[in-house]
Amino acid sequence: MSGFMAKLTDRAVHILEGKDAIKLLQGITTNDIEKFVSSSQAGLFALFLDPKGRILCDGMISKISQFDKTKPVFFIDVHKAHKEFLEAHIQRYAFRKDATLHCLDEDMEVQATFSEIILPEEKEGTRQKWEDLDEQLLPKDDEDTLNIHGYTAFVDPRNKVLGTRTISAKEVLEIDENIIKKDANFYNAFRMLAGICEGPDTVNHIPHMLNFHLLNAISFNKGCYVGQELIARTHTQGILRTITIPFIANSNLENFDQSLFVPISLYESNDYMVKQGEKILDIEGKTIGQVISCNKNIGLAKVKIESSEGKALFADGVSLNLFKPLWLSEVYSDDKDGNRRIEN
Amino acid sequence: MFKLIIKxxxxxxxxxxxxxxxxxxxxxxxxxxxxxxxxxxGGFSYKFEISNTLNTNDHIIEENGSKLVIDKDSFSIVEGAKVDYTQEMIRRAFLVKENPHAEMTCGCGTSFNPKPFPSKKK
Structure with missing residues (x-):
């Protein structure tokens, strides 16, 4: 049992400011940005969709520590590969709106603290009570020079297995020596083992197929936003035939400890890299799914629900072990056809 | 050679x-x-209102004494469209129809997604 901390060097922090920032984000993302105003919610995971409902980009939106709704300022961290996209996207939709985006890639960083067993006790997305650390972490003088207002830390709003997320100026956080330092790759393997997809791997997929409706990424009662028509239709239709679950390549799951939320010890440095988009075949050669992403021996697969578990499966000649993360098996109820009903 | 450009x-x-x-x-x-x-x-929505204050750079379209005013920025992405008034069971409203700048219009017709702006093309 151990705690980990990783610098998410693959994320780029942006700051969005202007009095129309809330309205703008409300109109182009899947999550309900008003929650920042009406509650203590400090972080929201949201998707940027195209008008047809496909994912263009995903991002973690968080409010700054001294949030003022008349002059809202948000952090948006997206995958580095989406940096240019986000800038162009915001610029396009900020038509006649007061909202500007600045990239703080050079000055700010994202860190995640997580563990295979310990779960943060606070509700997902709410701010951690780290006030006593506030003073030490960011000296007041630095605030003006960096044009940022302190740092922000919150429990990952997607799922508490992902631990807490901190957005701060570079090199200001001191880490307890009991916490093991890891890199972004390790965090990503951890995230994949939890069945959560992120970054460029999500592009062009339908949010429901990547479990995003279960990851607090979509608000179903916020009103219109870009891509809402498809999302609402998929959700009210109520039946899903595909699901995204993690796999471990070339490994047996016999000593797999079910009590671990995320069996990160199975992450190896051996390279079994399976290509993204590779078909997943069962022993008879029938296609049952597709590899969404892969990092060393761990990856995510989008598969047909009825035929995914307890079978020998292959992709690109490598044998795969698919399993359902604990939190996901708690949420889903199977019906007779093997399809999953969305609880409306 | 002359090339006739109809704007x-x-x-x-x-x-x-x-x-x-x-x-x-x-x-x-x-x-x-x-x-x-x-x-x-659709990401962009049309808004109609009754007003009596004119701003600089407003485009005024007048026909039979009826005036439609569109500001310069908005005009650039509705240019060539048709403004209609519909009376259906579901609603009575002004609507923008056949907007050549719209790539896709949403189900209720009040919002649309524009084609990429020409100035942004690389």
């Missing part, structure tokens, strides 16, 4: 629209159309 620098109004503006606007009032970004299912 669609207008926004049309249908008869129903002209009639309705006449009906609801007094002498110095007019119908104002604005396009707002980051709103509606």
């Amino acid at each position: 669609r620098s207008f926004v049309k109004m249908t008869q129903e629209c002209i009639q309705q503006i006449k009906k609801i606007c007094s002498n110095d009032q007019f119908l104002r159309l604005t396009v707002e970004g980051g709103a509606g299912c």
